[in-house]
Amino acid sequence: MLTIKNLHASIEGTPILRGINLEVKAGEVHAIMGPNGSGKSTLASVLAGREEYEVTEGEVSFKGKDLLDLSPEDRAREGVFLAFQYPVEIPGVSSTNFLRTAVNQVREYRGEEALDAVKFLTLMKEKMKLVEMDQKLLSRALNEGFSGGEKKRNEIFQMAMLAPTLSILDETDSGLDIDALRIVSNGVNQLKSKDNATIVVTHYQRLLDYIVPDFVHVLYKGQIVKSGTKELALELEEKGYDWIKDEVDSKATV
Amino acid sequence: MSTLIKQDILVELLANAGTGFEQVRVAGKEAFQAQGFPTNKSEEYKFTAITKKIEQRIQNFQLAGAFEVTAEQVKSNVFEGFEGDVLVFTNGHFQQALSSTVEGVEISPLSEKASTALGSIAKPEKDPFCALNQSSFDGGVFISVPKKAQIQKPILFLNFFKANAGQVIQPRVWIEAGDFAEVTFINHSVNLSDTSYFVNKVVEVKGGVNTQIRYYKLQNEGENAIEVSNIETDIQKDGRFTSVNISLSGEMVRNNLSINILGSNSEGNMYGLYLLDGKSHVDNHTNVDHTVPHSESNELYKGILAGSSRGVFNGKIFVRQDAQKTNAFQQNNNILLSEDAVVNTKPQLEIWADDVKCSHGCTTGQLDEEALFYLQARGIGKEQARGLLLYAVAGEVIEHITDESFRDYCIAQVQERLGSNF
Numbered sequence: 001m002l003t004i005k006n007l008h009a010s011i012e013g014t015p016i017l018r019g020i021n022l023e024v025k026a027g028e029v030h031a032i033m034g035p036n037g038s039g040k041s042t043l044a045s046v047l048a049g050r051e052e053y054e055v056t057e058g059e060v061s062f063k064g065k066d067l068l069d070l071s072p073e074d075r076a077r078e079g080v081f082l083a084f085q086y087p088v089e090i091p092g093v094s095s096t097n098f099l100r101t102a103v104n105q106v107r108e109y110r111g112e113e114a115l116d117a118v119k120f121l122t123l124m125k126e127k128m129k130l131v132e133m134d135q136k137l138l139s140r141a142l143n144e145g146f147s148g149g150e151k152k153r154n155e156i157f158q159m160a161m162l163a164p165t166l167s168i169l170d171e172t173d174s175g176l177d178i179d180a181l182r183i184v185s186n187g188v189n190q191l192k193s194k195d196n197a198t199i200v201v202t203h204y205q206r207l208l209d210y211i212v213p214d215f216v217h218v219l220y221k222g223q224i225v226k227s228g229t230k231e232l233a234l235e236l237e238e239k240g241y242d243w244i245k246d247e248v249d250s251k252a253t254v
Numbered sequence: 255m256s257t258l259i260k261q262d263i264l265v266e267l268l269a270n271a272g273t274g275f276e277q278v279r280v281a282g283k284e285a286f287q288a289q290g291f292p293t294n295k296s297e298e299y300k301f302t303a304i305t306k307k308i309e310q311r312i313q314n315f316q317l318a319g320a321f322e323v324t325a326e327q328v329k330s331n332v333f334e335g336f337e338g339d340v341l342v343f344t345n346g347h348f349q350q351a352l353s354s355t356v357e358g359v360e361i362s363p364l365s366e367k368a369s370t371a372l373g374s375i376a377k378p379e380k381d382p383f384c385a386l387n388q389s390s391f392d393g394g395v396f397i398s399v400p401k402k403a404q405i406q407k408p409i410l411f412l413n414f415f416k417a418n419a420g421q422v423i424q425p426r427v428w429i430e431a432g433d434f435a436e437v438t439f440i441n442h443s444v445n446l447s448d449t450s451y452f453v454n455k456v457v458e459v460k461g462g463v464n465t466q467i468r469y470y471k472l473q474n475e476g477e478n479a480i481e482v483s484n485i486e487t488d489i490q491k492d493g494r495f496t497s498v499n500i501s502l503s504g505e506m507v508r509n510n511l512s513i514n515i516l517g518s519n520s521e522g523n524m525y526g527l528y529l530l531d532g533k534s535h536v537d538n539h540t541n542v543d544h545t546v547p548h549s550e551s552n553e554l555y556k557g558i559l560a561g562s563s564r565g566v567f568n569g570k571i572f573v574r575q576d577a578q579k580t581n582a583f584q585q586n587n588n589i590l591l592s593e594d595a596v597v598n599t600k601p602q603l604e605i606w607a608d609d610v611k612c613s614h615g616c617t618t619g620q621l622d623e624e625a626l627f628y629l630q631a632r633g634i635g636k637e638q639a640r641g642l643l644l645y646a647v648a649g650e651v652i653e654h655i656t657d658e659s660f661r662d663y664c665i666a667q668v669q670e671r672l673g674s675n676f
Contacts, residue, residue: 048631051623076633088628092646098629101642106633141646158632 001026001197002067002166007058008222009046016042018222019058024166027194031208031233032201034219035241040201041085043219044170047199048082049075062166076102077109079196081164083155085171090142095154098142099124103161127160131187149180156187167191168199173207185210205237220248266315267390267422274365278372282388285378292382299508301566301598302537307480307506311450317392317424318417318451320347328352331412331444333663338408338440345415346425346455347393358403359437364394364426372428375458376486381510383482387424387456394426401432401462408438408468408657415443415475417451425455433462433490440660441471450478450505459487459495463517467495470655472664474502477532484510491517498654500664501528501536502671512541515577518548526555527651529671530563530595537566544577544607551581556651557588558644558672559595567599569614575606584614589621589647641672648672 002024009017016039024030034040046053047060049072060067067075090098103123104114115123128135131153143151152172159167169188173181188211192198200211208216208230216233218226220241225248226232236244264283271279291308292299299305321344328342339354341361348363355361378385399405417423431437461467469485481504487495495513513522528536542551557565567586588597601614621643629639648668655661 050627071636072627072630073633073635073639076631082631084628084631088622088625090622090625090628090643090646092649093629093642098632098634098642101638102629102632102634105635105638109633162633 001063003061005059007046007060008056009042009053010056011042011053015056016053016222017046020222020224022217022224024197024199026165026197028215029192029198029200029211029213031213031216032199032219033203033205033216033233033236035245036203038219039222040203040219041170044082044168044199044201047168048072048080073105074109076162077106079165081159081162081167083152083159083167083169083172085174087143087151087155089144089146091144093142095138095140095142096124099158099161102158106162123161127157130160130190131156132183133157148175149177152176152180152184153187156184160187160191165196166199167196168201170201171203172200173202173204181207181210205233208233218244220244263315263386264389267317267386267424271317271390271392274368275372279389281373282378282385282390285385286382286389288379289382289385298381298539301564302506302508302535304480304482304506304508308452311420311480312422312452313420314418316421317390318345318421320344320393321416323349323352323414325352327414328412331442332410333659335659335662336410337659338410338438338657340410340412341395343393343395343411343413343425345393345417345423346391346413348395356405356409358400359405359409360396360398360400362396364396364428367396367428372426372458375460375488375514376456376484376512381484383454384456384484384510387426387454387484391424391426391456394428397427397429399429399431399435399437402434403432403437404435405437408440408660411439411441413441413443414446415451415453416446417449418447419449419451421451423451423453425453427455427457429458430460431462431465431467434464435462436466438468438657439470440657441469443473443475445475445479448476448478450480453479453481453483455481455483457483457485459485461487461489461493461495463490464492465490466493468656469495470498470657470660472500472502472667473504473507474667476503477505477534479504480506482508482510486512486514488514488516489520489522492519493517494521494523496523496654497525498651499526499538500651500668501526501530502667503530504534504536506535508537508539510539510541512543513551514543514545515549515551516545518546520549522549522551523654524551524553524555525651525654527648527668528555528557528559528565529648529668530557530559530565531561533562535564537568539568539570541570541572542582543572543574544580544582545574546576547578547580549577549580551583553584554651555586556647557586557597558591558647559588559597560591562592562594564595565597567597567616568602569600570602571604571612571614573603573605573607573610573612577607578609580607580610580612582610582612586616587647588616588618589644590618591621641669644672645669
């Protein structure tokens with residue numbers, strides 16, 4: 001589904017990603033871990049099309065298309081979803097209005113009929129249950145005045161509404177208490193199917209108790225330096241990142 | 255600037271001004287002569303070189319006078335779904351035959367009401383254009399809403415303007431509302447000529463005890479409009495006055511809006527939006543004067559500026575020594591969409607009482623790129639995402655309009671504008 005080859009990206013001339021290779025197939029869950037500043041969030045942003053990052057080398061294909069060639073909105077319409085680390089508060093834009101616009105633009109792109117108000121509301125009610133979303137939140141402006149947990153839940157709710165084929169969760173666990181973490185993970189797990197894939201970007205192993213990955217990759221200095229299964233995450237939890245840093249840095253000096 | 259045009263103008267205007275109100279006109283003339291047109295040194299008109307504009311555009315200082323419009327023209331310019339009453343004006347002259355009668359409200363040409371206290375609220379010595387209008391206003395209307403009258407449907411002022419290049423139109427409106435009266439006015443103008451003319455309008459609103467008055471205004475007269483508008487109101491005890499002003503175009507527009515709070519437990523609200531492109535220049539000067547204890551004012555003005563447009567906001571709040579327990583809030587936010595768009599914003603608070611709550615804030619910035627990306631990342635096209643974000647800014651002002659048909663009309667107008675040049 002997603003093939004990343006030798007991806008290099010920089011921001012304002014500073015290289016952040018230095019040759020990422022990754023293959024994600026339908027039905028898989030990949031966790032990307034790594035110390036702060038290793039490039040985890042940059043990878044998520046580049047895949048979603050954030051303009052501040054310049055891709056200097058490499059290629060990314062998604063369902064056979066050149067992903068890097070698409071605008072952020074077309075990536076979303078093709079089925080890429082980024083759950084933001086810091087969801088943006090947008091005063092004056094109602095959550096419901098925003099979602100209906102988004103859902104219908106995605107549907108239009110896919111050649112599907114726009115949902116009328118009734119059908120949209122039915123869909124919304126159904127998906128709200130998934131993340132125990134309070135209806136009151138949706139009558140407010142988008143993310144405005146939401147608590148940290150509510151914002152993250154809203155991200156997963158939006159994901160449910162847009163039914164992406166590739167979901168990228170960027171530090172979705174950060175700042176969540178255990179109840180919120182359970183609700184969010186539960187939502188993600190219910191959305192999982194054999195046809196879609198998930199990339200979980202996280203600093204901590206804790207989330208992976210709830211969203212169990214098929215593969216764990218460690219990102220350091222803009223490269224994937226180690227890959228393994230969920231046991232690797234537990235090892236990282238126990239030993240921290242220093243041993244990996246040492247391993248990589250000693251190789252570099254040799 | 256020029257003291258030369260001052261005399262000439264007056265002579266010309268007065269020569270064909272309507273009759274009646276001799277004392278009022280003399281007072282206006284004297285006040286104008288004392289002030290003259292604002293110069294580039296005038297603090298109040300520092301960012302708006304209106305005198306220069308008038309000198310450039312207004313060659314023949316004649317009042318344009320009344321003209322005829324048809325019932326079809328009236329009908330086609332009332333917004334869809336509007337259920338209120340319509341008062342028709344041509345160049346400021348009340349067209350009674352084409353207008354509705356509003357049950358329970360006295361409405362007549364101003365010329366039939368020589369006894370009113372014109373100039374007692376919008377005092378001519380405070381502003382030269384107010385004085386100029388008082389010296390030589392033409393036509394006008396008198397509206398009296400009796401005590402306890404609840405006028406449920408809004409009253410629409412439908413102003414048709416048609417003038418030769420360089421002519422002057424000076425409408426005058428007097429509104430008085432008795433104790434406990436409630437009424438909503440909508441001011442909408444239609445420009446029938448594409449020449450450059452000058453509209454200099456004064457509206458005085460006299461509120462009673464516990465009156466509720468709403469005054470909405472949409473300015474969309476096109477790229478040639480040169481307009482100065484003075485709207486001033488007195489609010490008494492327990493009264494409330496709410497103004498919503500939306501400016502979408504104009505070569506040079508200056509709005510002076512003043513609220514005098516003369517009774518306790520009363521409230522003045524001022525909401526404004528200016529959505530400009532091209533070379534439009536819109537200047538909003540607001541003034542709220544808290545003179546008694548326990549009153550409140552709320553002010554929110556928002557600007558979206560593209561092209562080489564220019565916005566000016568100057569918000570004065572006076573809290574007099576007696577006006578303890580005043581709550582006054584003011585906010586002005588601007589988004590500049592181009593390198594050449596300019597905003598001058600200035601809060602001006604003078605607080606003499608010591609137990610008050612006042613806040614003010616102004617911001618000027620670009621469209622939030624992070625918010626734009628967020629919307630795009632959800633599949634919303636860039637153009638539409640921009641439109642949504644800009645509309646969100648405008649919506650915070652428009653939502654204060656209570657009449658649904660007018661609100662929908664404003665929304666449609668704003669969205670159309672946002673869809674074209676922004």
